[in-house]
Amino acid sequence: MLVEKKAAIRRGISIMNTRNLNKDGSWPIRAAGTPVCFWRRARGVALAGVALGTLPLAFSGPALAQGAAPTVSLDTIEVQGATEKANGPVDGYIARRSASGTKTDTPLIETPQSITVIPRAQIDDQAAQSVGQALRYSAGVLAETRLSSGRYDSTFIRGFGGSGSNAGFVNFQDGLRVQRGVNFLVPAMETYGLERIEVLRGPASVIFGQVKPGGLVNLVSKRPTDQAFGEVQAQIGSHQRRQLAFDIGGPVNPDKTVLYRIVGLGRAADTQVDFTKEERVYIAPSLTFQPSAATSLTILTSFQRDPETGFYGFIPAVGSALPNRYGRIPSKFFPGEPSYEGYSRNQIAAGYALEHRFNDVFSFRQNLRYTDLESRFRTVAVGSLAADERTLVRRVTASNEKARTFGVDNQLQADFRTGPLTHKVLLGVDGYWMDGTAFTGAGGTVQTLDWVNPVYGRTPFAVPALPGTTQEQTQFGVYLQDQIKLDRLSLLVGGRFDNARSRTRALTNGALTKQDDEATTGRAALMYNFDNGLAPYASYSTSFEPVAGTSFGGSPFKPTEGEQYEVGLKYAPPGYDAFIQAAVYQLTQSNVPTADPLNVGFQIQTGEVRARGFEIEGRAKLFESLELIAAYAYTDAEVTKSTGVDLGKRPTVVPRNMASLWGHYTFKTGLFAGFALGGGVRYVGEGAGDPGNTFKTPDYTLFDAAISYDFGVRSQALKGWKVQVNAQNLLDKDYVAGCYALTQCSFGLRRTVLATLSYRW
Numbered sequence: 180m181l182v183e184k185k186a187a188i189r190r191g192i193s194i195m196n197t198r199n200l201n202k203d204g205s206w207p208i209r210a211a212g213t214p215v216c217f218w219r220r221a222r223g224v225a226l227a228g229v230a231l232g233t234l235p236l237a238f239s240g241p242a243l244a245q246g247a248a249p250t251v252s253l254d255t256i257e258v259q260g261a262t263e264k265a266n267g268p269v270d271g272y273i274a275r276r277s278a279s280g281t282k283t284d285t286p287l288i289e290t291p292q293s294i295t296v297i298p299r300a301q302i303d304d305q306a307a308q309s310v311g312q313a314l315r316y317s318a319g320v321l322a323e324t325r326l327s328s329g330r331y332d333s334t335f336i337r338g339f340g341g342s343g344s345n346a347g348f349v350n351f352q353d354g355l356r357v358q359r360g361v362n363f364l365v366p367a368m369e370t371y372g373l374e375r376i377e378v379l380r381g382p383a384s385v386i387f388g389q390v391k392p393g394g395l396v397n398l399v400s401k402r403p404t405d406q407a408f409g410e411v412q413a414q415i416g417s418h419q420r421r422q423l424a425f426d427i428g429g430p431v432n433p434d435k436t437v438l439y440r441i442v443g444l445g446r447a448a449d450t451q452v453d454f455t456k457e458e459r460v461y462i463a464p465s466l467t468f469q470p471s472a473a474t475s476l477t478i479l480t481s482f483q484r485d486p487e488t489g490f491y492g493f494i495p496a497v498g499s500a501l502p503n504r505y506g507r508i509p510s511k512f513f514p515g516e517p518s519y520e521g522y523s524r525n526q527i528a529a530g531y532a533l534e535h536r537f538n539d540v541f542s543f544r545q546n547l548r549y550t551d552l553e554s555r556f557r558t559v560a561v562g563s564l565a566a567d568e569r570t571l572v573r574r575v576t577a578s579n580e581k582a583r584t585f586g587v588d589n590q591l592q593a594d595f596r597t598g599p600l601t602h603k604v605l606l607g608v609d610g611y612w613m614d615g616t617a618f619t620g621a622g623g624t625v626q627t628l629d630w631v632n633p634v635y636g637r638t639p640f641a642v643p644a645l646p647g648t649t650q651e652q653t654q655f656g657v658y659l660q661d662q663i664k665l666d667r668l669s670l671l672v673g674g675r676f677d678n679a680r681s682r683t684r685a686l687t688n689g690a691l692t693k694q695d696d697e698a699t700t701g702r703a704a705l706m707y708n709f710d711n712g713l714a715p716y717a718s719y720s721t722s723f724e725p726v727a728g729t730s731f732g733g734s735p736f737k738p739t740e741g742e743q744y745e746v747g748l749k750y751a752p753p754g755y756d757a758f759i760q761a762a763v764y765q766l767t768q769s770n771v772p773t774a775d776p777l778n779v780g781f782q783i784q785t786g787e788v789r790a791r792g793f794e795i796e797g798r799a800k801l802f803e804s805l806e807l808i809a810a811y812a813y814t815d816a817e818v819t820k821s822t823g824v825d826l827g828k829r830p831t832v833v834p835r836n837m838a839s840l841w842g843h844y845t846f847k848t849g850l851f852a853g854f855a856l857g858g859g860v861r862y863v864g865e866g867a868g869d870p871g872n873t874f875k876t877p878d879y880t881l882f883d884a885a886i887s888y889d890f891g892v893r894s895q896a897l898k899g900w901k902v903q904v905n906a907q908n909l910l911d912k913d914y915v916a917g918c919y920a921l922t923q924c925s926f927g928l929r930r931t932v933l934a935t936l937s938y939r940w
Contacts, residue, residue, distance in 0.1 A: 266353070266399050268374060269298035272806045272843075273758050273798045279377040279397045281662060281671070282354060282386050282590060283603055288751045291671055291704035291716035293380040293762045295320075295796060301808070302370055304843050304857055304885060306905035306933050310349050310368060310398065313376050315861055315883075316839045318796040318810035320378055320396075324832050324917030325925045327450070327489035329457040330522060331365050332396075337380055337766055338790035338816035338833045339393030342919045344727070347391050352398040353479065353532065355548050356388070360582035361617035361650045361683075364554040366526045368398050369461045369483060371424050372442045375399045380794070381764065382722030382741040384700040385673040388609065388656045392722050392741025392768045393790070402477055403428050403438030403467040412937035420448035420933070438467040451510060451929050452490035454517040460484040473536040478529075479548075485524040493923040495564040495571070498630070500868055500876045500915045500924055503568050505631050510913055510926040514571055514628060515559040517635055519642075522558075527551040544590040552582045552615075559625050561922050569631045575623030575643055582615035603662040605673075613652040618645040647686035654679040671704040671718075679725050679738075694735040698723035714749040726770070731778040739770045757799035766790045773821045787820035788830060808841040808859075824871035832917040834864035834878070843885070853892030857885030857905075868918035879914040879927070883907050899939045907931045 263269060265278035265285070274296035276286055287294060295317045307313035310332040311322030321335040325342075332349040334340055340347035348365055350357045359365045370376075380394040387395060407429030414422040428440030443462040450457055463481035492515060498508035513520075530548030537543070556578040563572045588609040595602055624641035628634075660673035681694040704718035722741035729735050747762035771786030796810040816833045818825045829835075841859035846852050861881045868874040885905045891898035908930045916927035 266374070266402065268404075269296065269300065271756070271800055272298060272301050272808060273756060273800060274298055274375065275758075277377055278354065279379045281605070281660065282607070283592060283605055283662065285603075285662070287758065288712075288714050288749055289669060289706065289708060291669065291706040291718050291747070292720075293745070293747060293760060293794065295378040295380075297376040297378075299374055300806075302373070302376070304806075304855075305841070305859070305883065306885065306903070306907070306935065307370055308933075310370060310373075310376060310396065312907075313370060314378065314396070316808050316810060316841045316859065317378050318794040319380060319792065319812035319814065319837070321832070321834065321837065321863065323927065325491055326452065326916065326928065327457070327491040328928070329459065329485060329488040330367065330491040332367055334396060335833055336378070336391070336393035336395075337764065337792060338814045338830060339391050339766070339768065339788070340832070342923070347393065349396045349398065351387065351395050353400055353530075353546060353548075354397065355530075355546050355586045355588055356611055358550070358582070358584040358586065358611060358613045358652075360552055360554065360580045360613075360615040361648055362580060362619045363522070363556045363578045364524070364552055364580035364582055364615065364617070366550070366552060367485070367488075367524075369444060369459065369463075371426070371444050372401055372461065372463045372481065373398050374401045380762070381718075381743045381745055381766065382700070382702070382720040384677070384698070384722035384741075385675045385702045385720065386605075386607070386658055386660065388611070388654055388675070388677055389679060389698075389724050389738070390722055391724060392739075392743065392766055400463070400465070400479055400481075401426070401440060401442055402479070403440040403465055405430055405435045405438055408940065410937060410939045412935055414933060414935045416448070416933035417931045418449040418451060420446070422446040422448075436469050438469070440465045450489045453511050453513040454515075454520065455490040455513065456487040457489045458486040475532075475534045477532045479531060480529045481527070483524075483526045485522075488522045488524065491522065492558060492560050493919075493925060495561060495922045496868055496874060496918055496924045497564055497568055497921075499926065500918050501874055505569055507913075508630055510929055512630060512633075514561050514573070514630065516625070516640070519557050519559055519575070519640070522554065522556045524554045525552070540593050540595050542592045542594075544592070545587065546590075547587045548585070550582075550584045552580075552584070554578070554580050556580075563922055565627070569629050571628045571630055573625050573628060574621055575625050575641075576619075576621045577642055577645060578617060578619040579645065580615060580617040580619075582613055584611070584613045586611045599665055601664040605658075605660040605662075607658045607660075608656070609658075610655045611653065613650070615651075616647065616649050618647045620645040649684045649686065651682045652680070667708045669706040669708070671702070671706070673703075674701040675699070677723065681725070681727070683727075692729075694725070694727065696723075696725050696735075696738050698738055698740075710753075712751045712753050714751075716747050716749070718745045718747075719743070720745075726772060726784075728772065728782065730783060731775055731781040736772060736782075736784055737770050739768055742767050742769070755799070757797070759795070759797040759799075761793070761795040763793045764791070766792075767819075771820075774823045776822050783822070785820055785822065786818070788816065789819045790814060790816040792816075804845045804847055806843045809839070811838045812836070818870075828870065828872040829867040831868065831870060831919045832866045832876075834866045836862070836864035836878075838862045841883070853889045855885075855887045855889075857883075857887075859883040866917060868924070869920050874918075874921075876915045876918050876924070879912060881907075881912055881914075881927075882909040884909050901937050901939070903935045903937070905933045905935075907933075 265276045280290040280292045309328040314320045314322045333346040377397045382392050409427040411425045424444040426442045431437040441464045446459045448457045461483045465479050467477040469475045497503050528550045533545040562574045591606045593604045620643035623643035626637040656677040658675035663670040677698045679696045683692040700721045702720035706716035708714045723738040725738045726736040743766040745764040750759040768788045770784045772782040773786035775781040775783045792814040794812045799807045839861045843857040845855040865875045865878045887903035890900040911930035914927045916925050918924040
């Protein structure tokens with residue numbers, strides 16, 4: 180046994196030797212060369228993973244033999260077909276396990292935090308084309324406040340989000356942060372390559388490092404399975420949409436120690452906005468090696484090319500959210516220049532997930548990912564609306580960016596007992612690095628545009644200068660967590676220390692801006708699981724997020740800090756396939772930059788934002804045929820400290836009330852056997868249109884519908900064939916999805932119809 184462990188460790192060391200990224204042993208970031216310290220830090224965290232991996236040897240063999248064999252209390256798993264894993268497929272709409280809340284495979288009913296798992300079945304039934312669309316029926320989550328579904332995925336969770344550099348981008352995948360470039364270079368993930376989407380509400384810095392206080396979204400990739408399968412599909416839809424996709428995998432050898440999976444997609448479409456398109460090519464091969472039940476290595480790779488990503492600009496509030504003397508601006512109106520519009524992006528990712536169990540006590544995991552990113556951005560955007568309410572004053576923005584990122588997370592888990600207490604201890608060391616270059620400019624020369632009678636292509640037209648910037652960011656964290664159980668009582672405690680560093684250099688004059696931050700975060704939660712399926716809990720958690728910039732005196736800004744108190748209740752009724760969770764919370768973000776009253780053009784960190792709210796979400800499967808999802812959220816968000824006009828006001832966009840209901844029924848017998856019907860309704864309340872709350876965006880209600888037919892129910896020869904039609908915003912509601920300022924509003928998606936033909940085997 181010891182020989183096998185040592186061999187596994189040697190294999191792990193070989194895997195973690197990332198110096199082969201370049202033949203000369205350097206980190207391949209930018210042409211100017213990467214500082215040696217950059218690679219040394221990366222190597223340091225990788226070696227820390229080796230140290231964690233070898234630590235169990237000190238407690239194995241003779242050391243354990245001196246005492247009685249440890250008794251480990253394992254989590255109770257409710258078996259429904261195949262045993263569910265935290266990162267694996269879900270049978271239907273109701274997940275039972277997740278690792279997003281604790282980084283350990285833990286039942287949701289035993290996790291004292293509000294978590295929503297959106298499984299593959301829901302994504303498929305609703306035909307979600309982006310992560311934002313998949314989040315539509317999740318309590319307290321508002322996505323799609325900007326029009327494009329191909330550009331970025333950003334969210335408001337429990338009232339915290341934003342726009343621009345402050346946007347709440349979806350930036351976690353497989354437990355690792357998805358890092359971005361300097362300015363506009365932000366990755367977006369293809370939903371067809373995902374197994375599940377998980378929403379973790381509230382501060383989560385203890386295990387994830389720098390995050391927004393409202394929570395995060397973690398994307399879980401499709402992985403190889405030990406059962407051979409395949410799917411091909413063709414899709415057409417509104418705005419000349421054409422899409423082909425495939426998902427194929429299974430075992431490579433008879434003993435199923437090597438598994439593979441390849442997911443691919445190609446898409447081309449116009450959008451509801453004139454002169455804009457969305458295009459994507461995506462392929463994600465993955466390979467799993469599992470030489471024994473104790474060891475598994477999954478290699479995850481992906482390539483995504485987005486030649487066009489749709490319209491992501493703004494329109495004025497006057498003519499959309501507010502009346503205009505010339506009527507309403509059409510939702511298809513394009514305010515830019517057709518000859519100078521586009522955002523293209525390439526993203527390549529390669530990494531692995533390594534797991535090894537040494538014995539009944541110790542197990543080790545290492546997750547690693549390297550990405551290569553590139554984007555090209557061109558647009559003419561609205562700057563203001565003239566007094567005549569029809570003339571748009573515009574500006575030119577352009578940006579060319581590249582970035583290389585690297586992330587690694589090492590986890591050592593120990594499961595043991597101390598008297599009547601059962602422990603699940605997690606010790607982690609993680610690190611992230613980004614080295615990016617951006618050539619970005621705004622301004623230029625561009626003519627005004629009359630939205631009532633637009634004439635494009637007028638001259639003179641001039642592109643602004645594109646000054647260059649390089650930026651290096653690093654973050655290193657150490658965290659410790661203990662999940663303690665005493666019969667049905669659970670205590671979760673954790674703490675973390677982070678060091679974050681940023682170096683930004685202007686290439687025009689060589690000016691260097693430095694920022695060094697340190698943060699300590701923690702959380703504690705208590706939960707009790709009753710026999711009747713009720714599980715009340717109470718928790719306290721904190722978070723941090725670095726803020727770029729300096730005060731008038733030149734002092735770098737401190738990170739913003741989040742603090743939350745939460746009381747919740749989870750319910751999994753015995754004998755029923757259902758899961759309900761509810762929570763009330765108070766969440767405060769401090770150190771928020773606000774205007775410096777003594778020095779115009781500068782900021783001080785005396786701002787504070789507080790959100791109080793209530794959420795409830797339920798999922799159930801009734802009569803073996805009906806899947807239901809219901810959600811409601813009340814969010815009372817307020818700027819409680821500020822020197823600006825937003826003092827005492829609601830943050831922009833955030834609605835006070837949100838509600839949704841979705842149902843999907845499959846006919847299994849009778850005349851309609853093989854058919855399935857789905858329908859949903861979504862309500863979003865009015866939101867503040869600008870920081871001073873001088874106007875509001877109207878509330879809106881949207882309806883969705885789906886119908887499908889499984890040909891194999893009637894004919895064995897057609898087994899595996901299925902046709903599905905989805906209608907999103909069925910009644911074609913013309914609405915404003917959100918406003919951030921008087922000239923920064925965005926329409927929502929109008930009616931979209933998709934028809935999908937698929938074959939599975």
